[in-house]
Amino acid sequence: MKIEDEIKQVAFRDDYQKAHVNLIFTANWLQQQQSGFFKQFGLTLPQFNILRILRGQHPKPATVNLLIERMLDKTSNASRIVDKLEAKELVTRCVCPSNRRAVDIRISDAGLELLGRLDAAMNEQQFGVQHLTSAEAAQLSRLLDKIRD
Amino acid sequence: MKIEDEIKQVAFRDDYQKAHVNLIFTANWLQQQQSGFFKQFGLTLPQFNILRILRGQHPKPATVNLLIERMLDKTSNASRIVDKLEAKELVTRCVCPSNRRAVDIRISDAGLELLGRLDAAMNEQQFGVQHLTSAEAAQLSRLLDKIRD
DNA sequence: GATTATTAAATGTATGTACATATATTTGTC
DNA sequence: GACAAATATATGTACATACATTTAATAATC
Known part of the structure; x- marks a missing residue:
């Protein structure tokens, strides 16, 4: 899913801001995936x-x-x-x-x-x-x- | 700085593991940069x-x-x-x-x-x-x- | 060798995260 | 309209983060 849809933001100022937000979001996403796994x-x-x-x-x-x-x-x-x-x-x-x-x-x-x-x-x-x-x-x-x- | 040096790990299993670790590490790095800024x-x-x-x-x-x-x-x-x-x-x-x-x-x-x-x-x-x-x-x-x- | 500085770890406090549960309000169904 | 289900938020608990302070041991300096 594209990052704009994930966080329901219409548009980013530029590709820098978009990449930045995407980076934080994706890292959180991966960490949450793993947390669930380790919890078992x-x-x-x-x-x-x-x-x-x-x-x-x-x-x-x-x-x-x-x-x-x-x-x-x-x-x-x-x-x-x-x-x-x-x-x-x-x-x-x-x-x-x-x-x-x-x-x-x-x-x-x-x-x-x-x-x-x-x-x-x-x-x-x-x-x-x-x-x-x-x-x-x-x-x-x-x-x-x-x-x- | 290359991710191997940042976390003092000699080698990664493959490019997937390396990218994964790098992603988490870089997102934390960015967040800490920003935290310091907002703290002011x-x-x-x-x-x-x-x-x-x-x-x-x-x-x-x-x-x-x-x-x-x-x-x-x-x-x-x-x-x-x-x-x-x-x-x-x-x-x-x-x-x-x-x-x-x-x-x-x-x-x-x-x-x-x-x-x-x-x-x-x-x-x-x-x-x-x-x-x-x-x-x-x-x-x-x-x-x-x-x-x- | 006594005193100070440095180092290693632990502790205190405020904040945030993750998830379950509680409370109040509204909606849906009979 | 009574009662159950759904919704919106708040609260409780355990854990982690961020950063300052404390305690103890070692090193450095006089």
Whole structure:
């Protein structure tokens, strides 16, 4: 559906404004699609993202700082998201022996098992940008990189 | 900066995953740029969006339903965002005479004046997707529309 | 080695998001 | 006109975001 119809706006000032609004709208649309998916597994999107970073580090630990660096949204509060994951026993948290200011965070066996199930379900589900050709997806990335220059 | 460097990830599975991550990341990046801007005027991004919809209606009133329809994020809670705007006296709210279930919301003179100052500042600031050519912006919208098909 | 500065994480507060539920009003049906 | 269904908005709760402040540990400087 064209963006004008999605948000019931008659016309945009120019292609810049239209692309801008479309970008925000489409990203929200994708995030909502994914949220619904993760909810089936008792996770939120940020919780999933952190778990995935921890799996990337496994069996090495990660610190809160490392999580913030790698998260898509730099300003969110990694500490409290780890709280929720710890409450679900998907991660462990213990004071780093070599630097007692820092905290070593590791994904647990239950966390690894959950991510494994998510991988399988994601391969079936196939959501995301699948309506594009591979070349279009590459072109999209090029345009997005250019926006942030 | 290329998306691989932004989020310090070595490689993506394919161009689809890369475009997907890039899309979410870039939209967040744009939103954060704008948030900082609006903060100078004591507004948040959703508050600004609602004010702009109300100006579009002015001098006709809008209802909460109309706001939800027009908002980029359909599921957010328009009622409570209007609460904040009302507290700042940027909008007025009164029971609709012809349908006492509904509420007529109007932008106040102070609200119009604030938006006027924002317009002027936005024209100076020039943020958004300005690094693209007009043709690239149009191409971006085309790709984004296709994602949501 | 005491003092200050820096760093890592946690906490506090206001706002927004997501979704379920509640309250009041209007509409539809018998 | 009584009663059920639909509609418009508000409220409650859990979670996340944004940003300032606090607490504790380490590093740097005198």
